[in-house]
Amino acid sequence: GAVVSQHPSWVICKSGTSVKIECRSLDFQATTMFWYRQFPKQSLMLMATSNEGSKATYEQGVEKDKFLINHASLTLSTLTVTSAHPEDSSFYICSARVAGVTDTQYFGPGTRLTVL
Amino acid sequence: KQEVTQIPAALSVPEGENLVLNCSFTDSAIYNLQWFRQDPGKGLTSLLLIQSSQREQTSGRLNASLDKSSGRSTLYIAASQPGDSATYLCAVGYNQGGKLIFGQGTELSVKP
Numbered sequence: 001g002a003v004v005s006q007h008p009s010w011v012i013c014k015s016g017t018s019v020k021i022e023c024r025s026l027d028f029q030a031t032t033m034f035w036y037r038q039f040p041k042q043s044l045m046l047m048a049t050s051n052e053g054s055k056a057t058y059e060q061g062v063e064k065d066k067f068l069i070n071h072a073s074l075t076l077s078t079l080t081v082t083s084a085h086p087e088d089s090s091f092y093i094c095s096a097r098v099a100g101v102t103d104t105q106y107f108g109p110g111t112r113l114t115v116l
Numbered sequence: 117k118q119e120v121t122q123i124p125a126a127l128s129v130p131e132g133e134n135l136v137l138n139c140s141f142t143d144s145a146i147y148n149l150q151w152f153r154q155d156p157g158k159g160l161t162s163l164l165l166i167q168s169s170q171r172e173q174t175s176g177r178l179n180a181s182l183d184k185s186s187g188r189s190t191l192y193i194a195a196s197q198p199g200d201s202a203t204y205l206c207a208v209g210y211n212q213g214g215k216l217i218f219g220q221g222t223e224l225s226v227k228p
Binding site: 105107109 | 159162165216220
């Protein structure tokens, strides 16, 4: 149980295009989802916290107009990288917290974004 | 500023050896601490979760300890195997259901 999926697993796009990444909780309801970014050989950095039905809370230094987050249902959150540039190339990982179980986050397999 | 540091950054050991990975955090008022495993290009697998009131947790060959007063945690791996090769990440939570602050990870290589 408690499986989180991400789609796509990897994507290559041209500079200036927008890319949407989906994060789904497959067998549980997730009231909260988190979006992380990981650069090569570095740790995960939290970008934003997404609560179902409300606006996401962004970490300091993360541009909310560039990284659009939508959490429209209890099983789906999306991250859209708008007007992507090469410096946005990274590994994006989401995690989901089980509703009613506050301490455990389950992580998705990640999405590798490469912007040419 | 709340920071998490892991030492060493990389570790290579022969199969069968017992080893210890270290994690330190600057703000000792933690809610919980977790150890994760990450294989190359993959997501995270939770290994052990220690609540702030606990001193250690065990799962199979893994044992994680927590010393809040000194701001440290260790992950002990007994009888290491090549399949243990991965990056191990320590993450600290400061409130219930809140965000996690990750260390940089320790890249472990266990040689047969």
